[in-house]
Amino acid sequence: MSPSSALGPDARTDALAALAATSGGDADLDVLVVGGGIVGAGTALDAVTRGLSTALVEQRDLASGTSSRSSKLVHGGLRYLEMLDFGLVREALQERGLLFTRLAPHLVRPVPFLYPLHHTWERPYVGAGLALYDAMAMAGTYDMGVPKHRHLFRRQVARMAPDLRTDELTGAIRYYDCSVDDARLVATIARTARSHGAHVTTRTKVVGFLREGERVVGARVRDLEDGREIEVRARVVINAAGVWTDEIQELVGGRGALNVQASKGIHLVVPRDRIRSEAGFITRTATSVLFVIPWGRHWIIGTTDTPWDLDKAHPAASRRDIEYVLDNVNAILREPLDHDDVEGVYAGLRPLLTGESEPTSRISREHTVVTPVPGLVLIAGGKLTTYRVMAKDAIDAAAHSLSTTGGAVRECITDRVPLVGAEGFEARGNQRVALARRSGLHVARIDHLLGRYGDLVDEVLALIADRPELGQPLTGCEDYLAAEVVYAVSHEGARHLDDVLTRRTRISIETFDRGCAAAGPAAALMAGVLGWDERRTAEEVDHYLRRVEAERQSQEKLTDQEADEARVRAADIV
Template identity: 60%
Template sequence: MNTGVISSRSRAAALASMANGEELDVLVVGAGVVGAGSALDAATRGLSVGLLEARDFASGTSSRSSKLIHGGLRYLEMLDFALVREALKERGLLIQRLAPHLVRPVSFLYPLQHRAWERLYIGAGIALYDALALTGSFGAGLPRHRHLSRTEALRAFPSLRPESLVGAIRYSDAQVDDARHTMFLVRTAAAYGAKVAARTEVIGFLREGRRVVGVRARDAETGAELEIRARTVINATGVWTGDSQALLTGEPNQFRITASKGIHIVVPRERIAGNTGMILRTEKSVLFVIPWERHWIIGTTDTEWTLDKGHPAASRADVDYLLDEVNQTLATPLTHDDVQGVYAGLRPLLSAQSDTTAKLSREHAVGTPVPGMVVVAGGKYTTYRVMAKDAVDAAVKELHSRVPASCTEQIPLLGANGYRAAWNRRALLARMSGLPVARIEHLLQRYGTLTEELLDLVSEDPSLGEPLEGAADYLRAEAVYAVTHEGARHLEDVLTRRTRISIETADRGVAAARTTARLISGPLGWGADDIEREISLYEARVVAELAAQEQPDDATADATRRAAVDVAPLAAAV
């Protein structure tokens, strides 16, 4: 089986093929969830496809979301029934067919503060939410909502202050590790023939008259520039859409994107007693308290961001806001000392006449500003597949040839086929590998049936079956696999996106950095100086982020975060 392995060698081969080979049918720029989904959609229609990413796969918005696959209860209040129905259909597809190893159900408690009218109002909305889920072919499978008394709610979430609620409603949604899901989209696209390369920045477009016929790109690892020709180009660069379109000299931007910053904090699981998630209404939006293995994720904010898009910074005001809001309902308040991780992401919102970003559209749009160029913008993570389909549909029109319709509704991601059986066999896999059952479960929920590739590494080198120093929730094999199979090029890629060590450890991954750098140095061809440079860059990034989180506002937080430079190019590995 072709498992879409992405390595240093495959990246070099992909770049060489795209630069020296025949014209591609479709070249996708941007490997967030929508770009990766577009590459998979186009590849499974039988088209020749390239996928370029300026930094790392999912390094922008697609690794910094609330990590939920959901319809969006608040969109019902906005009467956006079509968006909710569409998202709920995609939720069912992901859980039941496309990615059962990556997307799993999670329940939420909605505390009620008023008797009678609020239970009737909120209950009707959640009942409609469940009903809309059933209108699609994949709506079943999640428990229906339940009304709870205050006693029942406190039993489900003991950390709630009794006086903060009169009862609650419990409902179901789903969660995902967004960066890993995006990575699996990239690898699945590669398995179907797409040529993919991260750390490759588009610096210009090739034109014949007004028509776009490809791109000029720079390999960030070597500095080499190359030209890639394509019959049509899909711009899926999210909050960078305006920057990308600006490279089309003299052409107006078809869409205006506003970046909305959302920050999340991560706290240890033992600080909050609860066996369900929680959703709270705030004056500005809604707040989620989301179970995340041995942690809780709490978020998010929704504020306009006009500063550095590459590294949006969380300020102390952002963290204070989340702590203040969640502490209104907790019997034992959280403090800054409880915060183990913080991350900030930018939502790409289609601009409209609005006073706040919370009111801007979460829907997406697809356009063709010039011949040969398709732009997809806006949207939400859950509906990435629909956005990708619409973008490729528009690209197909530019090809002026017969192309099959989208089939991604029928295409499970790598690791999904046979996942249920593999999960049922987890005790047997544990005995065969010599690993604890809990470790096998951890691997299955991150790699699905590709877990066998991890176990092969451990079989070849039993030391890789040991916990990773400084981040014992992960195996040493996972660091190596991130480079040999998942295209990680730098220490930051491994600690921040292939794993979540950077937000799941109190020291933000510093203790794990040296061991991880040494483990990945061999496959990447690093020398001693490269190892030290990568460690220094990662540590500087942590210092800058921690310092930014002590600043009072966005401007000072951004200036402080900019003190840490991006990862520097290294010698290309063989």
């Protein structure tokens, strides 16, 4: 019987015990992955499905860094065509089709975008680029999965997007990419790795490496929940720590095989009714590209692309950043948005490989894998869409060390391993009315759950069947059910209130109060699973409220330095 995919408290305890068991030297892991973002989770899945004993450690929460703060797009990267980065675009489009049609159809969905045209000469130029974009997608190994682009004239654009300024437009071109809840994708990949036998543990920080001569033979990790340190022996350690790559390199002796620069991108979330349009928008700005992305009952608007060398755990959006995005989106809207329209703000850091003095907006998103010392593989760069390719390259790079001590490493098969929730998704979609009738939930609620859990909806509905009160909306945020909070802890590895309100759900950016009203009710639901007493529950709520206040204060500051100083006043809870 294959292991469960659940990442609850018991699974974490078991994972830590498995890590500790390696310290005797008789049960070394094949692969220890450091970093629980999209690349780390993907690497763990690649390794374990090749038959390698695998563990993943993450110092905070799954997707707590870059991988929960992206533009939430699975896309080819249209602007990289202009940079003549055809290989990256082709690769990303293939992965987009694979994710949408085979690996994660329950999480990835097509999104229409309008590319506004201001001059007559733009139509053939942009049209040729989009024709190439579609051609690359159709020529790939996997199905394109989305409709082809279409030329629109001004009147058609006005009907489709009444709030888009069309007075200076000659028309637009509609094309399709895909969107995804990035944090949910990471958690789902990690759970898939767990279902195939990988050990996954969060709040577990690498504090040093084990060495035998020049060779890395494992890592020393600290359980941040209780302070205990464990020596974990592994034949290969793969670092997928993103913007923390330099810190990991220092731990291994300061040999800087990779130079990773952090680039900050911020996004705003506004209610869907603030912009009337059937499609999103993409347009150029002076220093980056502006996306206006449909996101359920909201729009996500971004992004910026500026260097960041301050606190990496909590990058802060300044007032200047927010006004930059508002100014650029207002340039294309009939009715301008202002600060009062903004429900949520989030800032993330892209790990960009550097080596030349060029603006971060011009640095390629291609990735690099290096082996600076025997037994250690570093991977950095890349983008969310191509995580699977990055993971494959990391394990391929580790294969030499692994094959010298344990036979040949098998080929990557992750293009044929659907993520948990995918296999029965279509069937459950056909049964949505029956599921609604049986559970007592509205069909719209079933659709919401299917789009988040796929065929794992059965597990969520089982919680509601056992405890009918969990079928009620979460107090403070009616878009989510109480059961989803409990499920986040019992099955998805959430350990703290911030994990639930920021990543397992998106309450922290989808409500004007940033989730403050939901904090108490959510913490009370979590307490029942994690065994918190009243004091601990109150501490979790207090920390979350202080974090929200620190973010609000940072977003009033003009400079990055001031914003950072305001944000770091609310430290991580331990």
